[in-house]
Amino acid sequence: MTLSLFTGLLFFGSLTAGLLGALTGLGGGVVLVPLLTVFFHVDIRYAIGVSLISVIATSSGAAAAYVREGFSSVRIGMFLEVATTLGAILGAYLATVVHTQALAIIFGLVLIYSAVVSWQQRKEAAQQVKGHSRWSEKLELSGSYPDREGKPCRYEVENIPGGFGLMFVAGTLSGLLGIGSGAVKVLAMDKVMKVPFKVSTTTSNFMIGVTAAASAGIYLHRGLVAPGLAFPVMLGVLAGSLIGARYLVRARTAVLRSVFTLVVLALGIEMIVNGVTKWF
């Protein structure tokens, strides 16, 4: 395969990964790494390195749309970023000691888990929980967001240690696998800390970029960011996610979403099978 054909195919493959990521709400990285390893036969370490770069691009590129909505909380984000960035550094170090086939298997498991979360999100209605948490006030994490009529809607944050701990895990997975781990972040904020859905999704988007930046530098120093891959993949994922966010999310995509969730599930199984057969 010549360089121009390889680069062109990579660009369109990454564009698809970006579209899929925006559509399922899982982010580009989750689809990108299996795409690179399964279809382009790229070594998983290169795939993870370049995926981290794309994750930063997607997160930062989507910032404008999220800021316009005005639901994100810079305080919740910053507080939890302490956990995710520390986790990301740990993940980047773990990546050097974990066997590449084991990486593929862990990745497959995270894919399957992400598919399940994405599936549940589709069905679940927004839940309103009213509780009182002392720490929420002390840490200045309580806030408000505009409801449909534009009136401020107050919220508090529950179970902060539990959420913080899960965020550390999310950060470790991000640094280890080169993904945004949006699925784990949403679980920590929605289910454990009871942050309102609109606030958690937008806040999570910003956190993903900061978390990926913590380990991306380490990957770059190790020589895991290949220029020939970074060029088509970063631009492809960015373009795909922007197109996806603009045109597809608003359209009626319930069916498409179900199909893509199945694709993610299949990719997860493929990565596990591949990892197991090559290892043993």
Added chain:
Amino acid sequence: MVLESRTGQNPEHEHFDDRRMEVIMGRLLQVGVLLASFVMIAGGLLYMHAHSGETPNYRVFSSEPQRLRHFSGVFEGIQTGDPAALIQLAVLLLIATPVARVAFALIAFLIERDKLFVVISSIVLAVLLYGFLRPQ
């Protein structure tokens, strides 16, 4: 007091609250990505031109050359017209974008005189700089 400063009703914070901070940080991220994308396109096209005819192989892992992994090497590479160095510059710009966002938040919290969040954002910035600048 805390709530007031957030909704911008407190006159002291009227012109600088969390909402305004979010808007500026959103812009910052957009500009960073745009800049990185332009450098990436330029570097990528030059790279394609310089390496045309080669067969890419990423099946086997071999670490990128030392010169492309550090700031000094990347800047030297740009001066000698190495397209790969230009791509790495785009990557560096991209990584620097969220770091700049956290640095800006730190300044904003300093202006708001929010000691707790000055400490929290300093920790995040320190961890990011460790990953970004760490020698070796």
